[in-house]
Amino acid sequence: MKRREFLVSAAGAALLSTVPVGAIRAFAQSAAGVITFGQSTAVLTLDPAHGAFTGYPGGYEAALLLFDRLLDFDGDMKIVPQLAQSFAMSEDLKSCELKVRAGVTFHDGTPCDAAAIKFNIERMMNKEINTTNRPLWDPIAGADIVDETTLVIRALAPFAQLPNTLAHGSGAIVSPAAIEKSGEDGFAQNPVGAGPYMVEAFNAGQELTLKTYDGYWGEKPGAAGVVFRFIAEPATRINALTTGAVDVIDSVPVQLVGQLASNADVEVLRKPGLRPIGLAINLTRPALADVKVRKAFNLAVPVATIAEKVFFGYAKAPDSPLAFDAIGHKTVGESVFDQEQAKALLAEAGYTAGSDGLLEKDGAKLTISLYTPEGLFPGDVAVTEIVAASLKQVGVDAQITKIEKGAYWDHLRQDKANLAWDLAMFGFNPSNASGTYHLASLFKSNAADSTKPDVWNIGRYRNAEVDELLKSADSAPAEADRLEALGKAQELVWADAPYLWLQINENVSAVRKPVSGVSLMPIVFTNLRAATKA
């Protein structure tokens, strides 16, 4: 063969190989009975300890199918039994007695009994092994086996949220034998649980393939398997759903929902999240220590308009420091937009307009440094710009500083001397859905205001009454009393306005026929545990 002929035929062969032989749509479709979930975040590790399931929320979504927990959240974030048949908190809230199901086995065939559960509780308590979710596990003192199916979990002090910890994703019960086999570092890539699905193949960061576990104690799942496929690009996820290559997608950008809404084969799921977005106010600044100024800020910003125009209606104005579906949420106020009243409040606080129209007091201008990350919260920069413009309308000079998202937490959690911001965007996602945990993380007084905040009280809010109420919300024996204390705490915090409350975003996922039973939990998770594919 001459060189030319060779080249020509090689070229032809190369071209042919790129032609999709018989490439019809069917080949891109997923197999019957197997649900493919196009996730916006990759599943990287599947271990409740060692940094928990990553990436967030992708890893947790997979863990929901792979692992059973002692307790579970239902669609309304109410706590219901799972591996435990029943549970009862003791009167003093210092222990919880659980009746564990008999005959449950892990995917490796080893028994999931009281001893295995004790091993798990102690593993999560161990700070060396479990570095994350510490506020959930630190209060726990230990687990005692009463008999084969009875277990008592003890807390160091009254801990009403103990069931929330057990129902939280990090309460996933793993196989002790598998830990023994894979080692503490190897388990995250070779996870073994007792959930309805088990791992068939795991290619971290790309694809996780689950199949049904035949030995599952409960109802058989509605699909032969579930594939978690990482598709980072939103447009690609939507295309994949449109072509039928995947059955479920999460994190649909609100500006692209329209593309799916007109598709008769697709159902769009939406649910307000648990993370209220707001601007934390730096209370160490004298000007901002005045509650009138903070209230004026809240009145000056059109939150309902932001929800409507920036988020296309896929967001709501808050009515409490907690999100609507947080456990213990109580409506304690409403978001009001009234710039005249804002101006009146600022005047009451002693501010008068200078020659340039901007407010000043004793010759000092009311200049606000507004911090926002770029791309960390939904529409963060756009919302911050609206806030700055709104504040300017009432005479407050607000300057925006945009921070690269990786560095943002450092700027927020600073010791007092290095706090550069006056207002900073923040949103807290209480992963165990507990309103008490949420409020305590954000508004419980710091041990010392000069050093870095203990948890997320970055604005140095300090109200002894709120501290007291949060304590009883955590430890009052009767649930009604706990809820009442939490409700009162929400009222006080809302009235003190330590935040400029902004919107609560909705999470949007989409499901394609014939898949059904997919639910969207308030805590970002798209849950496929009850999903079926005919």
Add this chain to the structure above:
Amino acid sequence: MIGFLAKRLATIPLVVLGVVTILFIIFKSVPGDEAAFVAGATATQAEIEAVRVQLGLDRPLIEQYVQHVSGLIVGDFGYSTTFRGNPLSHIVNRLPATLALAAAAIGLTILVGIPAGVVAATWRNRMPDYLISLTVVGLLAIPNFWLGMLLIAWLSVDLGLLPSFGASGPASLVIPTLALAARLIALVARMTRGVVIEELRKDYVRTARAKGLSKELVIRRHVLRNVMIPTITVIGLQAGYLLGGSVVIERLCAWPGIGDLLLTAVSVRDYTLVQAIVLIFVVSFLIINIAVEVIYRFINPRLRYA
């Protein structure tokens, strides 16, 4: 040739050490607390400190550096928080996908770009030339991610011909290859056109034509050989673009290569993994450069004695 190759390869370790050092300095000076990121958004200060100790970030920088370099020598890229250990096997696992995409893009470029340039030069200032030149301008102007989106919308969503994402067979390669190669094809076509036009004016072409060879034969036998040298230069120089472009295209098409892994690593702040992938990119670039020089010497004998 062997002496040349040996000399070239001998420089690699030095360059790599330099790159490792620079990367180390860059990654240690980027804003953001790695420990805080790993510990998660709900972590308390005490948790962050625990993570810092666990990752060895509390030790002196020089100690971290020495450990880093000595680890690399034995193939230990460090502790990746994403994979709970040495990420090397995961990167190696992803490498074939990236190489396949780059090879397909280069292959398509040679197959389409060079003939297009020759055609445009041969029919200079006539219809084929105008069409090709217009297409070239268009392809150079279109950003690759946008072209990729259009191709997915058209070939996959509308026509249902190709998978819209992933790597589920040879057909999956088509869209990312087209998106990635478009710019290279345009560059090569434009350059080939220029070189061919220039060559056609030269004496050896006139001589060949005078002795009765057809224009077609002259181009194929004599001119094309001279066109290869600048073409390889361009493709070699664009290797960086191919690697960089693959990051964007891999993400868009959910192509399981190391570019996609790089973005994942960045999003979860896995510095070890980012550092390892960047290092692999740099080493690939070095190897491509050496390969280009070797190919030069094969094609252009004059260089062998230079």
